[in-house]
Amino acid sequence: MRTVTVVGASLSGLYAARELRAQGFDGRLVIVGDEPHRPYDRPPLSKDFLTGRVGEDHLALADDEETAGLGAEWLLGTRARGLDVRGRTLLLDDGRTVSTDGVVIATGASARSLPGDGLAGVHTLRSLDDARALRDELADGPRQVVVIGGGFIGAETASSCAALGHTVTVVEAASLPLVPHLGAQMAAVCAALHRRGGVDLVTGTGVAGLRGAAYVTGVALSDGSTLPAEIVVVGIGATPNTRWLAGSTLTLHDGVVCDEGCVTALPQVVAVGDVARVGGTRAEHWTSATEQPRVAVANLLAGRTVERARSLPYFWSDQYGACIQFAGRRRDGDTVRIAEGELTDGAPGDGGFLALYERDGRMTAVLSVDRPRPFMRARRALTRGESRVQPTAL
Numbered sequence: 001m002r003t004v005t006v007v008g009a010s011l012s013g014l015y016a017a018r019e020l021r022a023q024g025f026d027g028r029l030v031i032v033g034d035e036p037h038r039p040y041d042r043p044p045l046s047k048d049f050l051t052g053r054v055g056e057d058h059l060a061l062a063d064d065e066e067t068a069g070l071g072a073e074w075l076l077g078t079r080a081r082g083l084d085v086r087g088r089t090l091l092l093d094d095g096r097t098v099s100t101d102g103v104v105i106a107t108g109a110s111a112r113s114l115p116g117d118g119l120a121g122v123h124t125l126r127s128l129d130d131a132r133a134l135r136d137e138l139a140d141g142p143r144q145v146v147v148i149g150g151g152f153i154g155a156e157t158a159s160s161c162a163a164l165g166h167t168v169t170v171v172e173a174a175s176l177p178l179v180p181h182l183g184a185q186m187a188a189v190c191a192a193l194h195r196r197g198g199v200d201l202v203t204g205t206g207v208a209g210l211r212g213a214a215y216v217t218g219v220a221l222s223d224g225s226t227l228p229a230e231i232v233v234v235g236i237g238a239t240p241n242t243r244w245l246a247g248s249t250l251t252l253h254d255g256v257v258c259d260e261g262c263v264t265a266l267p268q269v270v271a272v273g274d275v276a277r278v279g280g281t282r283a284e285h286w287t288s289a290t291e292q293p294r295v296a297v298a299n300l301l302a303g304r305t306v307e308r309a310r311s312l313p314y315f316w317s318d319q320y321g322a323c324i325q326f327a328g329r330r331r332d333g334d335t336v337r338i339a340e341g342e343l344t345d346g347a348p349g350d351g352g353f354l355a356l357y358e359r360d361g362r363m364t365a366v367l368s369v370d371r372p373r374p375f376m377r378a379r380r381a382l383t384r385g386e387s388r389v390q391p392t393a394l
């Protein structure tokens with residue numbers, strides 16, 4: 001391969017570029033990114049960046065020296081708008097084309113929006129520009145904030161807004177947030193964190209629409225009531241950025257469909273990170289976006305699948321002063337056992353807790369709130385395929 005093009009200049013794109021060089025690719029490396037920024041880290045956007053505890057200088061994923069050391073051509077502020085059927089020519093929105101021998105698709109996902117979210121005061125939170133706009137508006141004194149969606153980004157945003165002194169309500173259409181990730185029992189425990197942070201959680205109610213003329217004034221709920229709002233954050237999930245690939249020969253189905261080695265139907269095209277459906281699963285986790293590129297690049301350079309991305313799913317979330325960590329593959333019907341710590345009135349106690357998910361006597365997943373060490377041990381045991389963690393090992 002003489003030229004490899006990475007499309008998407010963020011977390012998984014940067015890791016792919018690093019892997020290309022680390023695995024000996026010394027040809028032309030082109031990195032195309034539609035944002036004007038060099039790669040930056042998104043997790044702080046809903047946490048310490050929003051509360052002002054860290055600034056933009058804290059977000060960079062690579063310093064100038066490393067960026068230069070990659071020896072790449074960076075086409076930033078440039079959107080890819082197509083890939084020819086052979087996967088050999090990339091079309092850019094400014095009319096240019098890039099001829100390439102290999103492609104890494106790393107275009108991530110975009111925040112879903114709601115009809116009417118063109119009103120001033122309505123925000124989504126995916127990019128640095130989104131976070132800047134929300135942070136600026138939150139700086140104007142205490143406001144009534146409604147967060148639509150109680151998933152991780154919604155919960156973290158609500159927590160940050162509450163920490164800044166705003167009055168916050170989270171609206172969740174399901175009867176509990178986070179059930180698909182944590183199961184009902186542990187989702188109820190984590191939902192109690194909202195209470196701890198002084199945030200109202202309204203569940204089982206959809207959103208009928210946003211109210212306001214130029215500025216948002218309220219969120220109309222499907223039960224007929226309206227929540228007054230001066231700022232609304234729409235946190236209803238993300239859609240993989242695959243639209244630019246329409247017309248290519250790649251299979252697109254909630255992401256770019258790949259085998260377990262991140263390889264698409266074309267062996268010289270691989271996909272990584274939030275946009276990639278790898279072996280039937282699409283993750284939106286920082287760790288997947290940083291682990292998949294090693295395998296994807298090995299397969300790209302080999303011209304076929306020689307390695308599989310088999311790492312254990314892992315994510316964390318910081319909200320209301322608590323650190324939630326989860327690893328493993330939980331299924332409905334797994335039992336949950338509190339192995340350490342305890343709950344107080346169904347909420348995490350001050351010292352946090354460690355919960356093990358089990359099925360047929362085997363551990364399938366682990367969740368912790370503020371118990372990082374035993375969590376790491378249980379995660380390692382899961383990675384090694386051990387069915388139990390010895391109580392003394394915790």
Ligand SMILES: Cc1cc2nc3c(=O)[nH]c(=O)nc-3n(C[C@H](O)[C@H](O)[C@H](O)COP(=O)(O)OP(=O)(O)OC[C@H]3O[C@@H](n4cnc5c(N)ncnc54)[C@H](O)[C@@H]3O)c2cc1C
Nearest residue numbers: 008010011012034042043080107108109273274284285286
């Ligand atoms: C606010 C926030 C908080 C988060 N917190 C956590 C957390 O606490 N824990 C955790 O595990 N994960 C967290 N995540 C998830 C994690 O950040 C993502 O999994 C990770 O960013 C995925 O990286 P990526 O490079 O695959 O995609 P992205 O980070 O989405 O990057 C894709 C890039 O490609 C660009 N692009 C899209 N289309 C094109 C195109 N056609 N041409 C050129 N460029 C294009 C995009 O603009 C973007 O710059 C968080 C995400 C957000 C948004």
